[in-house]
Amino acid sequence: ELKVEQNPLFLSMQEGKNYTIYCNYSTTSDRLYWYRQDPGKSLESLFVLLSNGAVKQEGRLMASLDTKARLSTLHITAAVHDLSATYFCAVDMNFGNEKLTFGTGTRLTIIP
Amino acid sequence: DADVTQTPRNRITKTGKRIMLECSQTKGHDRMYWYRQDPGLGLQLIYYSFDVKDINKGEISDGYSVSRQAQAKFSLSLESAIPNQTALYFCATSDPWGDYTFGSGTRLTVV
Numbered sequence: 001e002l003k004v005e006q007n008p009l010f011l012s013m014q015e016g017k018n019y020t021i022y023c024n025y026s027t028t029s030d031r032l033y034w035y036r037q038d039p040g041k042s043l044e045s046l047f048v049l050l051s052n053g054a055v056k057q058e059g060r061l062m063a064s065l066d067t068k069a070r071l072s073t074l075h076i077t078a079a080v081h082d083l084s085a086t087y088f089c090a091v092d093m094n095f096g097n098e099k100l101t102f103g104t105g106t107r108l109t110i111i112p
Numbered sequence: 113d114a115d116v117t118q119t120p121r122n123r124i125t126k127t128g129k130r131i132m133l134e135c136s137q138t139k140g141h142d143r144m145y146w147y148r149q150d151p152g153l154g155l156q157l158i159y160y161s162f163d164v165k166d167i168n169k170g171e172i173s174d175g176y177s178v179s180r181q182a183q184a185k186f187s188l189s190l191e192s193a194i195p196n197q198t199a200l201y202f203c204a205t206s207d208p209w210g211d212y213t214f215g216s217g218t219r220l221t222v223v
Contacts (some may be wrong), residue, residue, distance in 0.1 A: 042198075043155075088154055099145060099157055104153055105152075
């Protein structure tokens with residue numbers, strides 16, 4: 001059974017600081033996803049990582065994937081208040097059995 | 113129009129009632145999914161369908177049933193709602209290459 005663990009679960013940080021959210025998963029997988037969710041809203045896709053060593057960046061967010069360690073990171077650079085949200089990683093099963101397994105999420109609060 | 117439409121957006125129902133949540137998609141994808149999200153938690157898979165004739169249970173299917181009426185439509189039913197089924201429910205669709213699209217969600221409250 002695939003398990004996905006995120007840490008920390010809660011993160012409160014000041015504007016301008018850097019921080020990293022970690023996502024570990026238990027079995028081999030083809031794809032790793034990062035989503036953002038604002039309270040009561042749907043999921044906004046941030047990144048899809050497909051291969052070992054993949055790195056993607058969008059604005060102040062950068063995601064990376066190490067398939068050997070079964071670890072993905074979401075790095076936040078110089079945080080701003082607008083980044084306050086809950087961030088989820090999710091892992092897709094291997095081709096032919098696609099279904100997302102989600103981590104429990106990291107609730108990020110950026111303090112001005 | 114949204115690619116994945118869920119109805120209703122909000123629903124309050126009484127314990128023991130039967131309720132159906134509906135999902136339709138315009139992406140033309142075969143794969144559809146129902147997820148449940150409890151406050152402060154991630155999404156858990158209830159049921160998924162890879163085509164009209166293929167229905168599979170997810171992690172938390174007890175107390176739920178589904179119907180895939182057409183490629184574009186996938187409904188979730190609670191046969192006899194109970195309070196701990198109060199949650200935010202999401203429908204999603206995907207293509208074979210892992211491009212997922214989520215609906216806006218249905219907030220269900222069982223009193």
